[in-house]
Amino acid sequence: MFFIEYDKLIKYLKEFLGDDKKMICRFCKKEIDKSIAYKHNNTDRAYYCNYEHWKMQKEKSKYKPKKIKKNGEPNERRELTDLIMSYYIEQGIEKHTINWSIETARIKNILDEHKDWLITGLTYTLKYMHDIEEVNLFSEQTNCIMALVPFYYVKAMEYYNETTEIEDAINNFNFSEKVIKIKKGKHKHNRFKEINIDNL
Numbered sequence: 497m498f499f500i501e502y503d504k505l506i507k508y509l510k511e512f513l514g515d516d517k518k519m520i521c522r523f524c525k526k527e528i529d530k531s532i533a534y535k536h537n538n539t540d541r542a543y544y545c546n547y548e549h550w551k552m553q554k555e556k557s558k559y560k561p562k563k564i565k566k567n568g569e570p571n572e573r574r575e576l577t578d579l580i581m582s583y584y585i586e587q588g589i590e591k592h593t594i595n596w597s598i599e600t601a602r603i604k605n606i607l608d609e610h611k612d613w614l615i616t617g618l619t620y621t622l623k624y625m626h627d628i629e630e631v632n633l634f635s636e637q638t639n640c641i642m643a644l645v646p647f648y649y650v651k652a653m654e655y656y657n658e659t660t661e662i663e664d665a666i667n668n669f670n671f672s673e674k675v676i677k678i679k680k681g682k683h684k685h686n687r688f689k690e691i692n693i694d695n696l
């Protein structure tokens with residue numbers, strides 16, 4: 497009489513059927529058991545963790561537009577989606593859980609409402625909000641980080657114009673003609689050294 501443990505039997509059966517194979521999810525690149533992997537249809541050769549990952553792979557073009565455009569220039573849309581993604585990651589949010597349909601719908605919406613605004617302007621504004629104004633992009637009131645961008649766009653553009661004006665002024669300044677001697681005050685830094693709290 498034979499006695500075989502149930503798990504072992506399953507293992508042998510899986511080996512026999514070739515079902516214990518590890519596959520890589522095409523979307524998130526995680527290793528998955530072939531027996532439980534999702535395959536969209538028989539002609540699709542790729543495997544996925546689940547239906548969600550298949551769907552997200554299909555929608556990848558939304559948030560992963562090509563880096564370079566047909567004319568060889570960098571794609572400004574990709575620069576924006578990359579920036580959005582980096583802020584999510586910085587916040588500790590797993591990149592595969594980002595709701596791209598909300599973010600991309602918002603981008604489209606903003607550009608539809610403001611015909612003279614540019615994608616690069618939105619990217620700059622988002623960066624300005626993050627770096628200069630230090631806006632909390634993940635407040636509970638907003639369901640996506642692009643939501644507050646319209647409120648900062650004009651301010652960010654003013655800031656951009658001001659800083660580029662200053663930059664231009666610096667770049668156009670001819671240093672060889674005007675050499676300014678900066679007097680180095682020898683005792684300047686030691687001025688407060690003499691004061692000792694214990695002596696007060």
Ligand SMILES: [Zn+2]
Pocket residue numbers: 521522523524525526544545546549
């Ligand atoms: Zn996956």
